[in-house]
Amino acid sequence: MRPAEERVAAGDQDSAAAITAQWRRERPDLDLEPMALFAGLARAYQLLDGRIDRMVARHGITRGMFDVLAALRRAGAPHRLTPTQLSAALLLSGAGMTSRLDRLEEAGLAVRLPEPADRRSILIGLTRKGLALVDRMLPELIGIQRAALGIGTAKARDLTALLWVLGEHLAAEGD
Template identity: 45%
Template sequence: MTESSRTGQDAVDAITAQWYAVRPELETAPMAVFGRIYRISRAMADATERVYERHGISRGEFDVIGTLRRSGEPYTLSPRQLSATLMLTSGGMTGRLDKLEKAGLLGRSPDPHDRRGLQVTLTERGLELVDAAVVAGLEVQRAALTGFSDEEVDVLSGLLRRLLGAVQ
C-alpha cells in the first residue's frame, strides 16, 4: 500500500499543497478537479492503448473502425463523415484509412450517389476485430470503476457531462 492510499492523499493534493505554501491566497479547487481529470484521462488512454495494441490496432485506428461500427449496417461512411466525427484533417484520415485498408479491416469504393466521392466500409474482419476490441476496452474501463456503486457511476457521469458542457 502506498503512502498516498493510506492517507487518502494523491499527487494532486501534493501539488495544491505546494501552491498553498507559496501562494495561500489562491483558490486551487479548480486545479485539483482538472488535474485529476487530466491524470485519469492519461492513465485510461494508456491502458486502452495497450488493450488495442493486443488486437493489432492503435487508439486512432480503433476510433475509425469503431465509428464505422457505431454507424450501423452497412457500416459505411464517407471519408468526410469520418473526418468530421473524429475531428481529423483529410490528410490524417487518409493515413489511417490506408493502414486499415492494407490490414483488411475496411475497404474503399466509389460512392454510387456521388461520382467524385468515396465510401469507406468495414470488412467482416474489421467487424470481428472492433467487436472484440470494444469489449476489451470496456473491461479496462469497468475495472477502473469497481470501487464505485452503479449509482455513484451515474452521478459521476452526470457531473462530468455538466462539466463538459460548461467547457465546450
C-alpha cells in the first residue's frame, strides 16, 4: 500500500491523501505520482501558512505588510526600493501595494521618500522601527520553518535542490 492509501485506510481523510487514493483506486492505469507530489506540496504550504500568519499577527502586522518589510530589508542598506520594484518583488499590483504602504506608513514602519534622481518618482524606505521589527521577526519565521521540516538538514538540502530544479523546469516551460 502507498502512503496515501495507508493514511486513508487509517482513517485520515486529509483531502490530498484521500484524493490521490481515490484516483489510484479508480484509475490504477495512470501514474499519479505528479498529482501526489503537487497535492503534498500544496498541503504542506497550507499547513505552514497558518502558522506564519499567526506569528506575524502577534507582531501586530499582516503577512502582506511583513512581505514588504522583508523585501525592503533584503534590498540592503539604505533599504529603499521604488514602488515598481516592490510590486515586482512581491508579484503584486500597484493598488495592492498602495494599501500595504499606507498601513506601513501609518504604523511608522516604512516611509515614502522623494527619488533624488527623478522628482516624479518616490522611494519606499524602512524606518528604524520597521528595520528593528523585521530583524526581530526573521529568526522567528526561520524557526517556524525549521520546526516544520522534520526531515533533517541533509534531506532538507536535497528537497530544496529538487524543488529548485522543478521551479526552473516550470519557468522554462512557460504558460
